[in-house]
Amino acid sequence: MQHRMSRVVLAAWALLGLAGRLEAQPNRGGPPQNFDNVELHLIPVQGNVYMLIGAGGNMTVQVGNEGVLLVDTMYAPLAPRIAAEIKKLSPGMIQYIIDTHVHGDHVGGNEALAKLGAPGASPTDTGGATIIAHENVVNRMTKPATAGQTPTATPGLPNDEYFTPTKDLYFNGEPIFIIHEPNAHTDGDSIVLFRRSDVISTGDIFTPERYPFIDRERGGSVQGLLDALNHIIHLTVPAHLQEGGTRVIPGHGRLCDEAEVVEFRNMITIVRDRVQDLIKKGMTLDQVKAAKPTLDYDTEFGSGDTFVEAVYQSLKNPPAKAASPR
Amino acid sequence: MNPAIRISIGALAISLATPAFAQIDFSGEWAPAYHEDGPERVPGPEIGDYLGMPLNEAARLQADSYDADRISVVNEYECRPHSADYGMRGLGDLRVTREINPTTQDLIAFHTYMPAWGSVRTIYMDGRPHPPDYAEHTWQGFSTGVWDGNTLIITTTHLKANYLRRNGIASSDKRTLTEYWARHRDYLTVVTHVVDPVMLTEPLVRSQNWTLDPGQKSQRMFCEYQPEVPGAPGAVPNHLPGANPFLHEVADWYGLPYEATRGGANTLYPEYQLTMPKPDKPPPAKCERFCVCTVLQDCNLHGAPPPR
Numbered sequence: 182m183q184h185r186m187s188r189v190v191l192a193a194w195a196l197l198g199l200a201g202r203l204e205a206q207p208n209r210g211g212p213p214q215n216f217d218n219v220e221l222h223l224i225p226v227q228g229n230v231y232m233l234i235g236a237g238g239n240m241t242v243q244v245g246n247e248g249v250l251l252v253d254t255m256y257a258p259l260a261p262r263i264a265a266e267i268k269k270l271s272p273g274m275i276q277y278i279i280d281t282h283v284h285g286d287h288v289g290g291n292e293a294l295a296k297l298g299a300p301g302a303s304p305t306d307t308g309g310a311t312i313i314a315h316e317n318v319v320n321r322m323t324k325p326a327t328a329g330q331t332p333t334a335t336p337g338l339p340n341d342e343y344f345t346p347t348k349d350l351y352f353n354g355e356p357i358f359i360i361h362e363p364n365a366h367t368d369g370d371s372i373v374l375f376r377r378s379d380v381i382s383t384g385d386i387f388t389p390e391r392y393p394f395i396d397r398e399r400g401g402s403v404q405g406l407l408d409a410l411n412h413i414i415h416l417t418v419p420a421h422l423q424e425g426g427t428r429v430i431p432g433h434g435r436l437c438d439e440a441e442v443v444e445f446r447n448m449i450t451i452v453r454d455r456v457q458d459l460i461k462k463g464m465t466l467d468q469v470k471a472a473k474p475t476l477d478y479d480t481e482f483g484s485g486d487t488f489v490e491a492v493y494q495s496l497k498n499p500p501a502k503a504a505s506p507r
Numbered sequence: 508m509n510p511a512i513r514i515s516i517g518a519l520a521i522s523l524a525t526p527a528f529a530q531i532d533f534s535g536e537w538a539p540a541y542h543e544d545g546p547e548r549v550p551g552p553e554i555g556d557y558l559g560m561p562l563n564e565a566a567r568l569q570a571d572s573y574d575a576d577r578i579s580v581v582n583e584y585e586c587r588p589h590s591a592d593y594g595m596r597g598l599g600d601l602r603v604t605r606e607i608n609p610t611t612q613d614l615i616a617f618h619t620y621m622p623a624w625g626s627v628r629t630i631y632m633d634g635r636p637h638p639p640d641y642a643e644h645t646w647q648g649f650s651t652g653v654w655d656g657n658t659l660i661i662t663t664t665h666l667k668a669n670y671l672r673r674n675g676i677a678s679s680d681k682r683t684l685t686e687y688w689a690r691h692r693d694y695l696t697v698v699t700h701v702v703d704p705v706m707l708t709e710p711l712v713r714s715q716n717w718t719l720d721p722g723q724k725s726q727r728m729f730c731e732y733q734p735e736v737p738g739a740p741g742a743v744p745n746h747l748p749g750a751n752p753f754l755h756e757v758a759d760w761y762g763l764p765y766e767a768t769r770g771g772a773n774t775l776y777p778e779y780q781l782t783m784p785k786p787d788k789p790p791p792a793k794c795e796r797f798c799v800c801t802v803l804q805d806c807n808l809h810g811a812p813p814p815r
Contacts, residue, residue, distance in 0.1 A: 222641060234641050411741040414583065422624055422730055423586045424646055424667075435641045441680075443583045444668050450743040451572060458747050474748075477568035481679055481705045 212236065212286065216258040223266045226428050226436060228378025229353060233266060235259060237286030238432050241382040242266075243375060245353025248273035251310075252373050252382040252430075253281055254290030254337075263290060264297050274298055277352065279359055280314035280339055281384025281432065282367045283321040283399060291337025313348070314339035315361050317369030321399060362386060362409035364500045366393065366432075368400025370409065374416060383413060385432035389441045392475070392482045393449060395491035402495035403453050410446040414439060448478055452485070456492045466493050530614060531657050531690050536725070537601040537717035544713070546797045548596050552674040555754040557770030558763075560676060566706035567769060571751050573675025574744035579735045581743060586730035588624030590646045590669035592684045592701050595715045597623050597673075600725055601695075617652065617659075625728035630661050637664050644680050659688040671701065671711060679705035693719040708772045755787075762790025 213219050213236045221235040223242070233240040236259065241252035249271055255263060267275070275298040280288050291312055298310025319342045322335040348359040355377035362370045366385040373382040385394060386409045395401040413429065417439035420426035429437045455474040464472065475485025482488075541548055547556070557570060578584045589597045602620040607613070617630040630650040637649055648666035652659050663684040671678045682703035689696050695717040702710050738744075746752075758765040764784045767774050774783075 222639070224641070407741060419583070419586075422588050422626075422646075422728070423583060423732075424588075436643045438643075439583060440587070440646075440667055441644075443581065446741070447577075447581070447743045450741065451745045454743075454745060455747060472748075477565040477572065480563060480565040481681070 212256055212289075216256065219259060219262075221259070221262055221266055223269065224436065226378070226380050226430065228355070228375065228380065230375050230378040230380040230428075230430075231270060232430050232436055233263065235263075237289065238281070238284070238385065239382075239430055239434075241373065241380070241430050242270065243353055243355075243357075243378070244271035244273065245355075246273075247353050248276040250277040250279070250352055250357070251275060251294065252279045253287040253384065254278060254294050256286065256289040257293050257337075260290045260293030260297075263294065275310040277350070278310050278312045279371065279373055279382075280312065280318055281372070281382065281386075282370045283314075283318045284367075284385065284396075287384065287432070288318075288322075288337060291339075293337075295337060311341045312337065312339040313341045313343065313359060315369040315371050316342040316344040317367070317400065318342070321367075321369060360412070362405065362412065364400050364402045364405030365409040366401050366406060367396045368500070372409070372413060379418075379426065380428045380430060381413060381416060382430045383432060386410065387413065387429065387431045387437075387442055387445060388433045389431050389437055389445055390434040390482075392478075392485055392488040393445075395488070395495060397491055397494055400500055401491070402500050403449065403492045404495065404499060407446065407449055407453065410442060410449065413442050414446060417442065452478070452489070453492055453496070456489060457496055460493065460496055466490060469493050530654070531659065532605060533603045533617060533659070533688060533690060533695065534605050535603060536720050536723035537603065537695050538720035538723055539599040539601065540716040540718055543716065544596075547672070550797060552672050553757040553760070554674050555751075556672070556674060556757045556768060557676060558768055559775060560671065560770040561707050561709045561711060561772040561775060562676065562770040563706060563708050566671075566676060567771075568748060569677050569706075570675040571754060572745045572748065574746055574751075575675075576736065576744040580738045582732045582734060585732040585735070586624075587669075588626050588646050589673075590666050590678070591626075591628060591648050591650065591663050592666070592678070592682075592699055593670060593673065594621055594623070594626050594647075595686075595697055595699055596713065597621075599623060599715070599717070600723060601717055602723075602725055620725060622725040622728055624730070630659075637662075648684065657689065659686075661686040661688065671703070671706065677706060679703055681705050695719070758786060759788045760791075760796055762786045762788055 216236065219236040221233060223231055223233050226232050229243055229245050231242040231244070233242055235255055237255040238253050240255055240263070243250040249267055275294055278291060278295055280291065295309040295312055319339050322338050323332045343359065346361055350357050355375055358374040358376065359371050360374065362372055370384055370386055372384065372386065386406060393406055395403055395406060417427035417429060419439045423440055425438055427439060429439065429442055431437055452474055456469055459469045459472055459474065470486055470489055474489055479485050554575060557567065600622050604618045606615045606618060608615050614632045616632055619628045619630070620626070626647055628647045628650060630652045632652050635651065637651065642665060644665045644667045646667050646669065648663040650661050650663040652661045663686070666680060666682060666684065668680045669678050670676060678701070682701055685700040687698040696714060698712065698714045700710050700712050701707070755765060757763070758768045764786045766784055773779060
């Protein structure tokens with residue numbers, strides 16, 4: 182019976198087109214066993230921006246007279262319930278979806294939610310919402326599993342890619358900046374700045390309740406991650422006495438402001454400095470791990486081994502500098 | 508009905524309408540007394556002074572890695588306020604006001620204001636629940652109070668990560684603060700009890716006192732961060748593990764066993780004296796450092812700090 186159940190679950194994941202994308206997320210815990218048990222919480226952030234917390238990555242929802250814009254889409258099985266939550270905010274149709282990066286817990290609901298979008302909204306004129314992402318996300322989603330095979334488009338593939346350092350649009354009465362952060366969590370990360378609402382959606386560049394996952398297989402690096410976090414700190418402006426002001430919606434975890442991004446950046450910088458020092462002393466990866474450079478943060482974030490390995494590897498073999506300056 | 512009976516019933520009704528618990532009024536302007544833990548509070552703790560702190564290994568390493576340049580180089584730290592727990596330790600002029608429901612006369616909340624960092628707190632007394640885990644955290648957290656006799660017990664959650672002592676001993680955003688407020692005429696005593704599963708092996712308990720000072724005029728706090736020290740963008744000053752040259756200073760200056768200055772639950776209790784090692788350097792014959800510190804302004808008058 183157990184065996185049969187496993188096959189059913191595997192088949193379901195294959196149908197969802199998610200299995201391949203989820204494998205690259207160690208320490209993420211994977212998708213929930215039963216989506217019916219997932220609680221969705223929609224919380225107001227500020228201006229016309231809301232945050233939707235559930236399973237997978239956090240979603241950002243911006244609403245107004247022109248309709249609905251989403252940043253990330255969680256998992257496909259949650260799409261009907263996500264749509265119901267959005268309807269509580271706006272009767273408008275989903276016009277835009279912005280993918281912060283390629284992982285399945287952030288783009289899994291693309292296809293199902295895009296179908297709820299306005300007919301003709303997409304530049305590909307297939308109906309449904311426009312899905313925006315950096316071109317590296319599109320490349321990753323269409324890359325064949327085996328070299329030499331014909332590329333196959335994953336369902337929910339972005340249909341409006343950008344390759345420039347930034348892309349902007351004006352929607353629901355506010356300027357929205359989509360900013361590429363090269364070689365950070367992956368090589369296709371975007372952060373999204375809602376300029377009037379004063380909110381930044383970071384994707385998995387910022388995960389305040391866990392060590393960052395630097396996806397080396399998909400172009401992530403510790404220095405790119407730090408550059409991205411420093412950029413987010415540069416963009417955020419706290420209100421009175423370092424609190425409030427620009428709100429930050431992380432890839433996972435609670436709603437934050439600049440202060441939490443600073444703490445997260447500090448932790449990564451300090452660990453980077455330690456690993457760099459150990460590399461200079463000629464230590465191997467195993468020796469670096471044995472030195473426990475994350476010992477003072479493990480009581481908060483759990484084992485730092487995967488993080489340390491990614492830091493070590495990306496300092497030893499940094500990615501080629503990509504993209505032009507902003 | 509007999510008038511006497513009617514009066515009795517009326518009195519009973521009034522007494523039943525009054526909450527059965529005590530309601531001490533903490534309202535007023537309170538001036539801090541620094542006789543307790545003076546040198547730690549003003550002028551502030553020495554680097555490497557972890558005395559009396561039940562730190563775990565992680566917290567100790569984080570504190571050892573702390574470089575005091577961080578509060579200048581990391582601009583965002585320049586205006587970072589004390590959070591609710593450390594605020595009680597700091598430069599704590601304190602104003603307390605009550606918010607009363609005008610219809611029911613029930614106490615809705617106490618509000619506090621501390622001019623140091625302009626910290627404002629609300630302590631809800633109306634029985635509302637704490638927010639869910641995914642709600643925003645703040646420097647002052649979310650506080651609710653209940654009465655235990657004349658003592659007000661306040662529970663605070665949703666605190667941002669801050670510090671347990673402002674020499675690099677960090678606190679996490681997973682800590683819970685419990686306060687016990689007691690008023691004895693013109694004196695206010697607040698005992699704080701911090702449970703931090705990330706940084707501490709047992710609760711950190713401290714007490715602070717204020718005296719009623721009706722003439723106190725609290726100031727407004729301004730702060731605007733600026734680059735103070737040239738540095739590489741994104742730099743976070745820190746000492747590599749085992750490389751902080753300042754950790755022994757506090758033991759040597761005060762003639763304390765180095766081991767005791769490292770903190771830890773085993774160093775907190777009297778039994779520790781039985782196993783405590785001898786100091787590397789004997790205590791100075793007379794006080795040389797921060798000898799009178801009951802008022803901020805005179806802290807350095809009696810014995811200048813030795814040059815670093």
